[in-house]
Amino acid sequence: MIKNQIGIIGLSTMGKNLALNIASHNFKVAGYNRTYAVTKDMMNEEYNNFIGYADLKEFIDSLEKPRKILLMVKAGQAIDDLCNQLAEYLDTGDIIMDGGNSYFKDTIRRNEYLKEKRINYLGIGISGGEKGARLGPSIMPGGDKDVYNEVKVFLESIAAKKNGEPCCTYIGPDGAGHYVKMVHNGIEYADMQLLVESYLLLKKIGRYTNSEMALIFESWNQSELKSYLVEITAKILREKDELRDGELIDYIIDKASQKGTGKWTSKETLDQDQNTSLIGAAVLARVTSNFDELRNTYQMLFDEPMTKEVNPYVFQEEVRKAYQLGKIVAYAQGFALMKDASKRYNWNLDLGKIASIFRAGCIIQAEFLQVIMKSYNEDKNLENLLLDEEIIRVIRRNIQSLRVVSSLAIRGGVPSPVFVSAITYLDQLRSKHVGANLIQAQRDFFGAHTFERIDQEGINHHEWNE
Structure with missing residues (x-):
């Protein structure tokens, strides 16, 4: 049985259009949504290279290893909950990608948490809205570079192109992609x-x-x-x-x-x-x-x-x-x-x-x-x-x-x-003068916070006349 090459969790506007974009580049795509009716609607439209699942474990088992799962759900607690849930089913070396607008420090934290479970994590910034997701967004992946290299074929294929070059490049470690x-x-x-x-x-x-x-x-x-x-x-x-x-x-x-x-x-x-x-x-x-x-x-x-x-x-x-x-x-x-x-x-x-x-x-x-x-x-x-x-x-x-x-x-x-x-x-x-000298003087006056002089080095304090 041929396995799906990549899975997407979250099939609302952005997730659906990214799934269709990936599928249109001849990759086998699995889809899962918390509300199955959303998945069923996509299935009824009979898109090529796309299969939707009602059960999360069945969705995961349909993926080739190492499994590659893109999360397209609302940033925040929902991502943490999904990471915890997925960790129960995934194996060493599997890859979770967060394609939402997550706060980069949350991405750093999740990366460390999943690393302890030997699961790889990428924080991927995606810009372009509904149309970009379907026809080619700008993509900003962050995380371990070797892990990015395992998924770059998907990301660079679906990215927008400028002069033939994909608008997708490895940004940097842990939370760099979501920061950018x-x-x-x-x-x-x-x-x-x-x-x-x-x-x-x-x-x-x-x-x-x-x-x-x-x-x-x-x-x-x-x-x-x-x-x-x-x-x-x-x-x-x-x-x-x-x-x-x-x-x-x-x-x-x-x-x-x-x-x-x-x-x-x-x-x-x-x-x-x-x-x-x-x-x-x-x-x-x-x-x-x-x-x-x-x-x-x-x-x-x-x-x-x-x-x-x-x-x-x-x-x-x-x-x-x-x-x-x-x-x-x-x-x-x-x-x-x-x-x-x-x-x-x-x-x-x-x-x-x-x-x-x-x-x-x-x-x-x-x-x-x-x-x-x-x-x-x-x-x-x-x-x-x-x-x-x-x-x-x-x-x-x-x-x-x-x-x-x-x-x-x-x-x-x-x-x-x-x-x-x-x-x-x-x-x-x-401007040559922005008034910060007066700020220094005020701070030294009321709090003895000291100041620096233009005519000599060192830190100074003045006994101001109250």
Whole structure:
């Protein structure tokens, strides 16, 4: 009897589409879902190379050894429960892969737990949503490299391709794959919010209609700003509502949810003493969008500020340049965070390769990733993307536009936390004085925390005059 080559547990949207993707590449796929009705529905559709099972042990016994099982279930306790359950049935050398958005420290812990049972574990970041899962996602595998080599034929076959190369590469040990996916999602938060702010500015200050803004974003997508998120933003603004006249966007409630990966990125930033202020601002923008009662009260208490008249054609170009620079800063902060984590956790991350697998299949795929690849391929020790010569030239061309757009947003009362965070961050890097000397003095005044002087080495304390 021919055994199945790989099994997938969890057959909801992502799991189902990954199963079909793998099966379409002529691999024999076994499927199992806690609710058998979901599996049965797939079986009724009679997909080639796919067999569903009602019983977990029967599912496991159908797999060739070493067994390879991909978990596509909700992150958290469900993964722990499944690992415990599977450990009762699996043998030495079998492989469990977690393809969900798990917290990377949970992946490290699970890896150690299963290693004691001689079961291999991989944490695999997968980006691309429903369409990517079916047609080719970006894949970020982390764990033991020898274990990855046992499953790479599946992962590289189903991954998106860019110039014939799979958007899948070994990331690093234990939790590295899920860490990189976490930062990917953080960058995604920032880029989405930058497009939101561009939309608000063009609408409120530029006075553009939805269809006119769609044209603007379409033109951006024909330039160096070409990206998946810019493309879908243009399409969203064109979409007509099925129930009323006008575009659907105007009938969608003005608040947004999240699944937590942006929060994790912000928390790790603080733990690592790094700065991903654009990601943090984007996360908090979503949080604040849900302050229903407070927002409703403030809308009644305060009038809309008067917006300054602008030349709409000049203004749209200013917004374009501000968006381009804001995006650069968001990516630079995210890649700096990964660079620090690489040292901190001894992962030896190849940032150029990571940029290369983001070029297709994933949500943050963008033309700009070619620049990032080139930067790290030319200098693997590059301290920060903002020190790349090509990027410095873009900053010089665009920084005044970012400053103008941020100023107009504040004057016009258009909430633009990520644009403002971007110019603030660049000004912090650019300024000779950032006021930290006063912080040192304050801390020494009230807590004798000492300070350093500019004219001599060593630690100092002053008896301040109370």
